[in-house]
Amino acid sequence: MSPYIVKSYRIKNIPVLQRVLRTERISVERLEIETSRSGGISMGLLKLLTSDPLAFALVAIPLLFSIIIHEVAHGWVAYRMGDPTAKWLGRLSLNPIKHLDPIGTLMLFLFGFGWAKPVPVNFTNISDRRKGLIFVSSAGILANILFAFFALLLIRLFSTSSSGIALTLVYKVCQYVALINITLAALNLIPIPPLDGSKILMGIVSERTLYFLARLEPYGFFIIIGFLYLGILNPIIGFFQWIIVTLISIVLP
Numbered sequence: 001m002s003p004y005i006v007k008s009y010r011i012k013n014i015p016v017l018q019r020v021l022r023t024e025r026i027s028v029e030r031l032e033i034e035t036s037r038s039g040g041i042s043m044g045l046l047k048l049l050t051s052d053p054l055a056f057a058l059v060a061i062p063l064l065f066s067i068i069i070h071e072v073a074h075g076w077v078a079y080r081m082g083d084p085t086a087k088w089l090g091r092l093s094l095n096p097i098k099h100l101d102p103i104g105t106l107m108l109f110l111f112g113f114g115w116a117k118p119v120p121v122n123f124t125n126i127s128d129r130r131k132g133l134i135f136v137s138s139a140g141i142l143a144n145i146l147f148a149f150f151a152l153l154l155i156r157l158f159s160t161s162s163s164g165i166a167l168t169l170v171y172k173v174c175q176y177v178a179l180i181n182i183t184l185a186a187l188n189l190i191p192i193p194p195l196d197g198s199k200i201l202m203g204i205v206s207e208r209t210l211y212f213l214a215r216l217e218p219y220g221f222f223i224i225i226g227f228l229y230l231g232i233l234n235p236i237i238g239f240f241q242w243i244i245v246t247l248i249s250i251v252l253p
Contacts, residue, residue: 046109046110049109058169058172058173058176059176059180061173062173062176062177062180063176063180064096066144066147066177066180066181066184067099067116067184068094068096068099069143069144069147070116070140070141070143070144070184070188071091071099071116071117071118071119071140072091072092072093072094072099072119072143073139073140073142073143074086074119074121074136074137074139074140075087075091075092075119075121076092076139077135077136077139078119078121078126078132078136079092081126081131081132081135081136082125082126082127083121083122083123083125083126083132084125085120085121085122085125086119086120086121089120091119091120099116099117100116100117101114101115101116101117104116104117115221118194121136130202130203130204131203132203133199133200133202133203134199134200134203134204136199137196137197137199137200137203138196138200140188140196141185141188141189141196142185144181144182144184144185144188145181145182145185145244145247145248147177147181148177148178148181148182148185148244148248149248149251149252151174151175151177151178151181152174152178152248152252153252154170154174155171155174155175155178156252158170158171158174182241182244182245183237183241185240185244186237186238186240186241186244187233187237187240189240190224190233190236190237190240191213192216192220192223192224192227193213193214193216193217193220194217194220194221195220195224198213198217198220201213202214
């Protein structure tokens with residue numbers, strides 16, 4: 001499962017990202033979607049669409065493709081490891097319709113929090129189930145990190161180019177691509193079912209702990225929403241953001 005959030009997780013305490021972007025913060029102030037102190041979402045996409053269509057496009061389009069890439073990566077790795085379920089169901093497609101969940105998309109527009117349809121994976125088709133859990137679950141996170149890396153690379157290249165309306169627009173889109181993908185990757189690293197981090201953990205822990213995580217999964221979604229609303233996950237997401245940005249900065253100093 002891949003929750004997606006329209007939420008401005010500030011990365012102002014990560015100096016290395018500031019250097020990469022050559023800006024004070026990754027988000028553009030005019031387009032920034034603020035988060036309340038409680039950690040709740042202050043604006044959904046529907047409100048953003050009615051108040052600022054340009055800002056809506058700059059957020060919604062990168063968010064949509066980030067989710068698609070995340071989901072396709074899960075299915076592609078599963079397919080390469082012997083499970084053709086996602087391929088049979090047409091989930092290795094870049095067509096957004098294949099991946100959007102109607103209720104999750106509606107929640108995103110109304111409240112700024114939503115989810116995509118999970119890619120179906122039959123781990124009985126993978127010879128090493130634990131290895132499959134680790135590799136398939138990691139694929140979406142790595143895809144988001146790579147997407148963020150290429151966005152930051154484009155920002156670095158554009159920073160040396162002459163200014164212009166089109167170039168400024170592309171620059172802003174790349175900023176949002178980087179922010180969204182770093183946040184998605186960081187969020188999915190949290191080991192609470194059904195986030196990818198929990199599936200990676202399932203591939204490592206004992207059978208007893210694996211059973212506990214599996215039993216927790218039906219309630220995990222509500223736990224995640226509650227923790228996000230209360231702001232409990234914010235420092236954890238920030239920590240994972242710091243790790244991701246630090247790794248990117250090694251390749252893109």
